Amino acid sequence: MSLASLLVLADGRLPSGGHAHSGGLEAQVSAGRVRDLDAVAGFLRGKLATAGLVAAAFAAASCARPGEWASLDQGLDSRTPSPALRKASRAQGRALLRAARAMWSLPPVGRDLHQPVALGVVAHAGGLGPEEAAVAAAHGTTSGAASAAVRLLGLDPYAVHGLLARLTADCDRIAADAAARAESPVDDLPAAGAPLLDIGAELHATWEVRLFAS
Amino acid sequence: MRARSRVAAESDGRGGTRLAVLRSESPLLLRRTGPHTVHLVGGGAGPLRGDDLRLDISVAPGAALEILSVAAQLALPGQAHLPQSRLEIHATVASGGTLRWWPEPMIAAAGCNHLTVTRVDVAEGGSLLWRDDLVCGRHGEDSGDVRTDTTIRYAGSTLYRHELSVGPHAPGWSGAAVLGDGRAIGTLISAPGAFPATAGPGDFAVMPLAGPGMLATAVAPDIRAVQAALDPLGKPTATLTH
Numbered sequence: 001m002s003l004a005s006l007l008v009l010a011d012g013r014l015p016s017g018g019h020a021h022s023g024g025l026e027a028q029v030s031a032g033r034v035r036d037l038d039a040v041a042g043f044l045r046g047k048l049a050t051a052g053l054v055a056a057a058f059a060a061a062s063c064a065r066p067g068e069w070a071s072l073d074q075g076l077d078s079r080t081p082s083p084a085l086r087k088a089s090r091a092q093g094r095a096l097l098r099a100a101r102a103m104w105s106l107p108p109v110g111r112d113l114h115q116p117v118a119l120g121v122v123a124h125a126g127g128l129g130p131e132e133a134a135v136a137a138a139h140g141t142t143s144g145a146a147s148a149a150v151r152l153l154g155l156d157p158y159a160v161h162g163l164l165a166r167l168t169a170d171c172d173r174i175a176a177d178a179a180a181r182a183e184s185p186v187d188d189l190p191a192a193g194a195p196l197l198d199i200g201a202e203l204h205a206t207w208e209v210r211l212f213a214s
Numbered sequence: 215m216r217a218r219s220r221v222a223a224e225s226d227g228r229g230g231t232r233l234a235v236l237r238s239e240s241p242l243l244l245r246r247t248g249p250h251t252v253h254l255v256g257g258g259a260g261p262l263r264g265d266d267l268r269l270d271i272s273v274a275p276g277a278a279l280e281i282l283s284v285a286a287q288l289a290l291p292g293q294a295h296l297p298q299s300r301l302e303i304h305a306t307v308a309s310g311g312t313l314r315w316w317p318e319p320m321i322a323a324a325g326c327n328h329l330t331v332t333r334v335d336v337a338e339g340g341s342l343l344w345r346d347d348l349v350c351g352r353h354g355e356d357s358g359d360v361r362t363d364t365t366i367r368y369a370g371s372t373l374y375r376h377e378l379s380v381g382p383h384a385p386g387w388s389g390a391a392v393l394g395d396g397r398a399i400g401t402l403i404s405a406p407g408a409f410p411a412t413a414g415p416g417d418f419a420v421m422p423l424a425g426p427g428m429l430a431t432a433v434a435p436d437i438r439a440v441q442a443a444l445d446p447l448g449k450p451t452a453t454l455t456h
Contacts, residue, residue: 024391033390039390041389043389043390044386045386046385046387046390048386051391074371074372074424075375078371078372078375078423079375080424081429081431170385187365187375191377192379193377193378194392195378195399196394197391198419199419203414206413
């Protein structure tokens with residue numbers, strides 16, 4: 001395991017298209033549900049416990065058994081009822097694979113993988129293990145939304161990064177659990193859902209003008 | 215309390231449905247109330263901590279079964295030293311069979327600790343409508359802990375896999391990603407898909423799943439708004455007659 005490889009993979013400056021997505025926050029800001037730092041904190045905590053947990057589990061599983069990318073990808077399809085979120089996840093997976101092909105030697109995989117499955121495949125190719133893939137996935141589900149919060153609400157970036165720092169223990173715990181379950185059958189992997197993320201993504205997709213793709 | 219209840223519907227060979235098995239143990243009491251309707255009538259308060267309940271449903275080719283309930287289920291605390299209450303529902307629908315599950319809501323009373331596990335397997339050519347509503351706390355009350363764990367398979371593939379955790383031990387459940395200020399949520403799954411995709415008004419969306427099915431979800435401050443959004447998509451017309 002190379003710590004430096006993990007930093008390269010989890011770096012927000014990796015050109016994998018993440019900056020175009022608010023992780024569902026824009027829809028909730030527009031709904032009036034998120035106006036201040038406390039509400040961002042509640043959003044991030046719930047997102048990490050649901051979408052973050054699932055992304056970490058699938059990144060770990062895909063890193064542990066990259067040859068099973070197709071069934072893992074289908075597993076995420078069944079956990080993502082919103083077509084807008086499936087589309088956003090596949091767009092980010094595609095962008096990640098494109099960036100990663102210039103970094104490491106990837107095995108043959110489908111072009112349009114869900115982002116967490118792509119992340120696991122890429123982590124494996126970069127010599128990382130399931131727990132590193134999972135921690136990058138868990139962190140990624142909150143860091144994108146946090147930076148979107150700064151842009152959407154004009155919040156203090158120091159305070160928002162403080163929220164991310166307070167979630168690191170949860171990210172580590174989720175990643176350790178995900179790694180421990182990396183060999184589980186696909187149906188047994190976590191499936192924690194977040195109804196307002198699903199509904200918000202569908203409403204957001206109907207807007208004519210928006211700052212973020214999702 | 216431990217209960218094992220079971221209903222098996224099969225074709226009567228004349229276009230109707232015969233209940234080959236209708237066996238129930240309190241508090242999961244089943245009563246036939248119509249040509250293809252069974253009501254869960256409830257036989258006591260709960261589920262309470264320590265309860266271990268299981269309902270098995272099977273629908274054979276050519277049979278149609280609808281399961282309703284006469285009242286909401288109220289998940290209650292019970293004795294603190296007992297394990298969480300557990301309700302498992304296992305259903306199979308054969309090709310040419312129809313199952314409509316449309317019970318009244320589950321209410322998570324303050325202090326409860328409950329798990330509902332749902333496993334539904336629909337063969338290709340079978341038809342399913344599956345409704346689940348959850349209310350987080352009675353009026354003016356904090357929510358207890360409830361987790362729902364649902365898997366719906368269609369034609370041998372997992373169509374829908376979903377868990378939802380609410381209550382004081384579910385991180386961020388009342389944040390803007392999960393339920394926000396919503397204290398009621400309803401879901402309706404149809405497999406194969408039977409209603410048109412739409413989003414809004416309010417926190418309501420009808421979503422085409424990746425496989426052959428649709429999910430309608432509504433989140434609202436109270437159950438009435440959830441029912442107003444979801445009921446028009448297929449509320450059963452059968453009424454309790456005896």
